[in-house]
Amino acid sequence: MTEFADMRSVYGDTLIKLGEQNPDIVVVGADTTDSLKTKPFGKKFPNRFFNVGIAEANLITIAAGLANEGKIPFASTYAAFLPGRCVDQIRNAIAYPSRNGKSGLNVKMVVSHGGLSVGPDGGSHQQIEDIAIMRVIPNVKVFVPADTIAVEKLTEIFSQVYGPCYMRLARSKTPVIHPKDQEFKMGKGIVLRDGSDCTIAACGITVSIALEAADALKQEGIACRVIDMFSIKPIDSELLEKAARETGGIVTCEEHNVMAGFGSAVAETISDTYPVPVKRIGARDQFGESARDNEIPLLLEKHGITSIHISNTVKSIRSQTR
């Protein structure tokens, strides 16, 4: 039986653990601290916790000011508003300022409610542009973890590695995919299934869908390589090149606009290293819409984000390359 766990709770718990170890860690919120599970940090460390109200531009720029003074601010709210509402602030107050060999200011942007799986709140809140927005800003690193194990490890890494980082969490509980002792490194993908017939590269909640597809294909005798590409920038170009060379084709999957997002990042890398067919699955350049929790699979299906569609896409690539 697959275990499901809540990314935001793990994020909040990890922050407290890190806050105990490192007095420089501060948390900034914008009236969503209950939802983001950062409120307990504020209870524990009231002097290192700031709730600026519904003011995301202010949130992110105050975080920049704190980082400028050596603090490690974790700024959190919903993806629709961060980056949605404050691209200018992220670019000019966080990513751009560089000195003494340090690129950008050390702000950690951790947001929830990324992608279509936000569900009931509807299209206004289903941020499907954030990966595109964040990955084109120089100096910003972009991560989309697949499960709570990844969230915990990445939050820890964020507190240790200098630089502006963005991490997108899902709203709903996610299946736990990784073992507790899984190692995570910035810029390194994790191969979850090995195979040489095709590669499925995924991020976030689509990793478990990719695994489903791979398992189904296996029944049909097609051995897919499945990679959790939680690190979108920096991207593991070595691993992708190897996959291209050894499997001959790549299917990408993301709950983000199929344009300019994760799949595009993979396609860019492959075209630079070892060009093979790359097929991208994601939101079809259309906004999302409301779907109750039990209907989220229907919404995803509308955009082809299903294990069946992945399987079919793998097959079409194979017919193309053979």
Next chain:
Amino acid sequence: MALNYYHIFKRVKEARKLVIKGITVAGSGHPGGSFSMAEIMGCMYFKFLKYDPKNPLWVDRDRLVLSKGHASPGLFSNLAVAGFFDKSEMETLRKFGSKLQGHPDFKCPGVEFCGGSLGLGLSFSTGMALAARIDGKNHHIYTIIGDGESDEGQVWEAAMTGSKYRVDNLTVFLDRNFIQQDDYTERIMPLDEELIGDDISEMWKNAARWKVGDKWRSFGWNVLEIDGHRIEQIVKAVNSALQTKGTPSIIVSRTIKGKSVEHMEDNPKWHGVAPNPQISPIIDLELDCQYLISPSIIAGDMANLENEVKRAAHARADFIHLDVMDGMFVQNKTFDYEKIKQLRPITPIPFDTHLMINEPVKHVRNYVDAGCDIITIHAEVCDESSFGEIHDILRSNEVSVGLAINPDTELPPWSEKFIPDLDQLIIMSVIPGKSGQKYIESVHEKTQRIAKFLSERKFEGLIEADGGVDLSNVESCFLDGARVFVGGSAIIGQKDVRTTILEFRKKILHARRNLLIRKAHSLGGIELVNKWIDLHEVGKKKTELLQIAKEAGFA
């Protein structure tokens, strides 16, 4: 500590010149907003900020965030004067590979915030202030925001946050120059009230119409409202802000865009345009031609000097001239430091104290303690050693240093070594001792000669004309090279001091315009004269200048 008036004044002037130099070579940039905040920046870098140019990231330094980042030349020039980098680098402004980017950037040492996108600086500063609080640090954060910038909603998000978290280690200046890129602020997005008509000067002057302070007050801030070009008001406001606990402070500073260059003043066109290289030397001379009025209160009612100070302050005098006579160096006796101590609380306007006393070295400390901002000592009662001692006492108390000579005295040889550092030279044009004498004509020639001598010896201070200066001769005094004008019976002796001072200013302005027209003519003939005059688009300046040029035979 006294104001350190001249220390700031000289550097403000130098910084303005560097702005013109940088922008002219770059061919683009923002002179208007650099000049409106010039005095604020001068007070910051040369009075309040604690910093170390050799160690720009010293953790305990004060931070200055220039949120209105387009005024970067106004920041870079001050950093250059403060010694963060060589002044000659101003010529690399906006050039490929330069540390002086179009907007403030960490590439330049001393820059605390990468400004450019407006509305961000106050939030950033709030983060800095909160971090300082977490760390128990005592440094202060200063932020300069623009009035056009205040259109940005984020400014008000930060205003609420500053109030909520009571960041009293943060002080904001609002550079209220009434002009943004497109037009006057009150036309684009009124902060006070919508502008009807074309004349912003009325709104600038009429305090009843300012509402932006009320906006900040309603956000929970400590609001101070000042004339942002008057050093003493800036200093007073910052001191008050630093003493205010439990709330952040904002100093709403009424300023003039392009201040100090007539054709740029109040003209929205000069928000972001570079001067023509042909015009720059004229601007440079104009910056050397700033003038100050120093009414001498002993020409009034000696029994009620308090009232005379008030009259001078009400009339917006630049200095208050205090003639101290001891009955020995001169026959008359006026008052001493005890009286000055009583007068001091009346106004923050600099006390320009002229000591006509014997053995000044014995008494000067009393005058420092009484609150004088500028103290001028007679050369006749000093030698190198006693003046050196006085000089050091004054400097260590941030009092500006003046030297005075009588009509029949020349600068003594020992004074030469002090010239580069001297703030003020009073050239007496009457026999000192009593008010109401006539200007001694031969002093015109003497002043011209000394002005030339001083300029060859790196004098950066101002010459003060003192004695018999009135509306009939103030223009000649200006053309001689004097820049500060003491007025006794001609100012304080008049019924309406305010109008009289305005008339003095008008006269001096006339002389200055004359001088600048001549300069333009010497550089580029009638063509340049016309070109320069054409720049004066706002108000009646152009017509008035054409008249002067005609009179001078240049148009």
